[in-house]
Amino acid sequence: MRNIFHRLLLVRPNKPRNPVLKAVFSVLGLFFLFGVCVFAIFVGVFMLIASFLLKRLGKKAAASQSGGDVLDGEYTVVEKSPISLSR
Numbered sequence: 001m002r003n004i005f006h007r008l009l010l011v012r013p014n015k016p017r018n019p020v021l022k023a024v025f026s027v028l029g030l031f032f033l034f035g036v037c038v039f040a041i042f043v044g045v046f047m048l049i050a051s052f053l054l055k056r057l058g059k060k061a062a063a064s065q066s067g068g069d070v071l072d073g074e075y076t077v078v079e080k081s082p083i084s085l086s087r
Helices: 002-010 019-065
Strands: none
Touching: none
């Protein structure tokens, strides 16, 4: 059982010794990083546009339901009681 975990978790892959392979893998890593950043920017912009559209559509539906800007409620006045200092 220990041998399986050792193989899966503890063994690190070796870096390539060939300088050309190092350069190729470095460039591929940079392209991958750039792609993830561009993807995240597009997802963020899409989320902003979607939230803006949902707010606009929600306001039209909510405005047609309410009759005005009237709040109805019951209020109770609470009187201020003096604080006693017992020292």
